[in-house]
Amino acid sequence: MDQEFDVIVVGAGFGGPVAALICAQAGLKTLIIERSENVGDKVISGLTIPFYGFLFGPDFIRDGNPPIERPSDGIINYIIKDIEKGDIEIDDSLRVPKPFSPVFAFGYNTYCKPLCEWEVRKAVDAGAILKKSTTVIDVIKEEGCIKGVITDKGERIRSKIVIDAEGSKGLLAIKAGVREKYRPETISLADTYDYIMPKEDIDKIFGYTVKMCWGWDEQKIAPPLGYGNGLMVWPYRNSLHFMQDQCLKTNGGPVPNLNKLFKEYHKNITEKLPWWKNLVAPRVKLRARMWAGFEIYVGLNKKLRNMANHTDGMILIGDAAGLESTELCDGVPAAWFSAEIAANVAIEAIASNNTTKSFLAKYDRKIKNHPIIRWSISGRNRYNLRTAQKEHSFKKLRKYIHNGWGLGALTHFMTSFFKLLLLYAKNDPTIITKWIRMFFRYYQNWLYESYEYSMKREIKQITSKKLKRIEKKFTRYLRIMDSLLISLKKREKLLSVIVIPFSDSLNNIMKKSLPIFEPIYSFILKLLDRILNHFSIKVIKFTEYANPLIFQN
Amino acid sequence: MVKMFKEFPGVEWIKETGDFIKIDESKCIGCGYCLNVCLAECFEIVEKRARVKSLEKCMECASCWYVCPEDAIVFTWPLGGTGYKSDWG
Numbered sequence: 001m002d003q004e005f006d007v008i009v010v011g012a013g014f015g016g017p018v019a020a021l022i023c024a025q026a027g028l029k030t031l032i033i034e035r036s037e038n039v040g041d042k043v044i045s046g047l048t049i050p051f052y053g054f055l056f057g058p059d060f061i062r063d064g065n066p067p068i069e070r071p072s073d074g075i076i077n078y079i080i081k082d083i084e085k086g087d088i089e090i091d092d093s094l095r096v097p098k099p100f101s102p103v104f105a106f107g108y109n110t111y112c113k114p115l116c117e118w119e120v121r122k123a124v125d126a127g128a129i130l131k132k133s134t135t136v137i138d139v140i141k142e143e144g145c146i147k148g149v150i151t152d153k154g155e156r157i158r159s160k161i162v163i164d165a166e167g168s169k170g171l172l173a174i175k176a177g178v179r180e181k182y183r184p185e186t187i188s189l190a191d192t193y194d195y196i197m198p199k200e201d202i203d204k205i206f207g208y209t210v211k212m213c214w215g216w217d218e219q220k221i222a223p224p225l226g227y228g229n230g231l232m233v234w235p236y237r238n239s240l241h242f243m244q245d246q247c248l249k250t251n252g253g254p255v256p257n258l259n260k261l262f263k264e265y266h267k268n269i270t271e272k273l274p275w276w277k278n279l280v281a282p283r284v285k286l287r288a289r290m291w292a293g294f295e296i297y298v299g300l301n302k303k304l305r306n307m308a309n310h311t312d313g314m315i316l317i318g319d320a321a322g323l324e325s326t327e328l329c330d331g332v333p334a335a336w337f338s339a340e341i342a343a344n345v346a347i348e349a350i351a352s353n354n355t356t357k358s359f360l361a362k363y364d365r366k367i368k369n370h371p372i373i374r375w376s377i378s379g380r381n382r383y384n385l386r387t388a389q390k391e392h393s394f395k396k397l398r399k400y401i402h403n404g405w406g407l408g409a410l411t412h413f414m415t416s417f418f419k420l421l422l423l424y425a426k427n428d429p430t431i432i433t434k435w436i437r438m439f440f441r442y443y444q445n446w447l448y449e450s451y452e453y454s455m456k457r458e459i460k461q462i463t464s465k466k467l468k469r470i471e472k473k474f475t476r477y478l479r480i481m482d483s484l485l486i487s488l489k490k491r492e493k494l495l496s497v498i499v500i501p502f503s504d505s506l507n508n509i510m511k512k513s514l515p516i517f518e519p520i521y522s523f524i525l526k527l528l529d530r531i532l533n534h535f536s537i538k539v540i541k542f543t544e545y546a547n548p549l550i551f552q553n
Numbered sequence: 554m555v556k557m558f559k560e561f562p563g564v565e566w567i568k569e570t571g572d573f574i575k576i577d578e579s580k581c582i583g584c585g586y587c588l589n590v591c592l593a594e595c596f597e598i599v600e601k602r603a604r605v606k607s608l609e610k611c612m613e614c615a616s617c618w619y620v621c622p623e624d625a626i627v628f629t630w631p632l633g634g635t636g637y638k639s640d641w642g
Contacts, residue, residue, distance in 0.1 A: 037567065037634040042613070044642035112642045133634025152632050169615050171630065184619040189590065194563060194641040239641075248590055248620050255586040255620045262592065288563020288641035291592050293614040 005031045006350055007343075008149055008159040009128075010136045010172060012039045014112075015318035015335030016165030017119035017128075018058050022343035023163075024127040028350060031157065032120065032128055033149065035135040039120045040113030044192060044292035045332075048072045048107035048210055048234060052372055053333030054442075055435055056420055058340050060122055062438050063553040067114040067451040069236035071105035071443060073208040075405045079398060080215035080222070083272050089398070092209070093407035093518065097525055099535035102208045103443045103543055109210070109234045109241070114454075121453055136166075139176045139314070145355075146176060146313035161313055161346045161355050165339065168295045168319040168331075176314060179307045182322075184255065186304060188229055188296040188329065190245035191262045195284040199238050205279050206235035213273065214401055217389055220268050223261070225389035225397070226250060228297070228382055231269065233280075237449075240284060244269075245329070247296070250386065296329055298322040299377025309367060310360040315342040321367070327379030327404055334373050341366045371416035379404065379412065407518055411511045418503040426495070429485035433478040434553045441551035443543050462545050470542055471550050558610055561593075564639045566609055570631035574617065578602050580625035587617035587626060612637050 006028035009020045016032055023030040036042045054062055074095030081087040096106050124130055140148040140156055148158035149172075166172050168187075173179040213231040217224040222231040223246035234241040244265055249255050270276055298304045299322065309321040317323075318335030325331060345363040349355045367373055381404030388396035402408040424431050445451055488494070525532070554568045574595070576587075583601040588594075593610035596603050596617065603625075613636055618628035630636075 035630055035633050037638060040642070041638035042636070044639065111640070113640055135630045135633040137629070169628070171628070182619065187616070187619050189614060189616050191592065192642070248616055255589050257589040259589065259592050259594065286562060288639055289561050290564050290639050290642060291612055291614055292642070293616050293619070
């Protein structure tokens with residue numbers, strides 16, 4: 001292939017196809033190069049993609065029908081004090097409350113392969129060319145500028161810009177002289193098991209919640225907190241994804257025998273953890289075991305965080321740019337955001353015939369100013385678990401878990417979230433109703449397994465006057481909401497004087513008010529449990545039978 | 554050619570990967586860190602030096618490359634269309 005392209009995207013994971021699609025839509029001649037035989041063959045994660053990825057990510061994902069395995073409405077944290085005595089504390093404060101749950105999800109659990117395939121098909125439909133089974137081994141560098149890539153077949157494929165979406169190892173960026181190899185202290189190895197389990201059992205035992213376990217090192221249940229990590233179990237449609245992960249090394253510490261330890265932990269978890277042993281073990285069958293490394297703590301190291309993410313003729317996105325989340329260990333939202341930003345900068349650069357480093361620095365500025373990316377690569381709660389372990393302080397353990405995967409997350413997430421929400425709503429006030437429709441559509445898609453490219457079932461249509469009435473109401477309320485939001489947009493003064501300063505101090509407000517607000521909130525939820533449940537069932541029924549067209553954007 | 558292993562269900566390995574992990578014996582100090590982190594047991598210690606036993610179960614996680622204190626491990630990607638593949642990641 002001795003052709004010349006406008007843009008070459010290296011890697012068809014989560015970020016690459018997004019960049020390729022946007023470039024192709026802009027009329028650029030775009031090539032995606034993927035080293036595996038089929039898209040998604042080598043993407044190992046097992047994940048919940050947080051809701052903010054879908055809200056602030058590319059429009060085609062928000063407005064589309066991506067394949068999802070199960071919505072997730074919250075996290076149950078099991079804090080293991082003493083496994084032998086069964087002394088386990090539970091923190092399940094981070095949950096979407098009913099009646100919003102489960103239609104309004106906290107995130108969506110997915111297998112990587114179908115989602116990456118879905119993204120790539122969208123990019124190809126938009127005109128991008130996909131070249132599989134091809135490993136990029138180097139870049140073409142001329143007078144310090146990247147002019148394309150060299151493949152393992154010896155091809156030299158030229159382009160105006162290379163978008164590097166290679167993933168966490170960053171081999172191409174190292175070859176290009178842009179970045180260095182990460183230190184082992186920043187890398188986590190994720191040992192993953194995939195189990196088949198009947199859907200009705202998952203519905204009963206897990207519902208829509210992700211389970212996480214945390215324990216002291218010596219109990220060998222959750223991988224050592226000394227290494228800052230834990231154990232997660234995601235419920236999928238007909239399967240469970242189990243992941244234990246830990247860093248390869250701690251600062252100044254030795255490299256542990258992970259091969260031996262992971263086997264030991266897995267045995268202990270499956271034999272000693274009460275809910276696994278009694279509820280899960282009798283109902284599951286192991287389908288796959290795999291593992292992957294990811295750069296969990298790059299964001300916490302100043303030198304690594306500030307490594308370049310672009311050079312003349314080249315932009316790095318997602319994990320290749322070190323954008324893995326330090327707290328949720330989730331790189332997908334940041335991959336989507338950075339891919340979109342990179343593609344738009346690339347389009348501009350090509351249009352102005354300026355692909356120099358100084359022009360592409362625009363990308364870096366946008367990444368650094370992105371509130372969610374900034375928050376996502378700076379959270380220290382997971383890392384701080386090391387301190388709790390070292391001091392054997394249960395108080396600290398409970399605090400960091402609550403702040404990371406409990407309601408305490410609101411004390412450091414709200415400002416970034418609200419800032420971005422305002423920015424999006426300011427540009428397009430109707431985006432709020434688009435988001436609402438997205439949640440309903442995704443839930444309906446999940447119920448019927450009806451995703452684009454793989455329509456599994458026809459959506460049940462019932463004709464009842466009552467349903468038609470509710471559908472009409474739903475559409476009318478959203479329309480009213482749209483006009484209200486549009487009229488609010490005109491009141492810019494209100495926004496700049498009250499709302500924006502309010503969003504800046506939201507984290508602090510939450511920090512101060514949460515200790516008082518949280519017990520009241522939990523009490524009210526308990527008190528109203530039956531009523532909320534009743535409404536929740538009604539919302540689910542409505543979503544199940546409503547005309548899918550009312551949920552389309 | 555595709556190969557599977559009982560201890561790692563749900564994963565297939567396509568052969569003809571090329572030598573994508575190499576150890577520079579002159580740099581290796583035989584610390585054994587690569588053995589510690591390799592869940593596929595790709596390495597062995599022979600005469601106080603690590604060497605690649607077999608890459609047939611390697612999942613390309615690059616942990617060996619990250620932990621080597623002497624930078625004796627050279628890690629590249631397998632040739633296009635080869636190496637591990639799974640539908641369940």
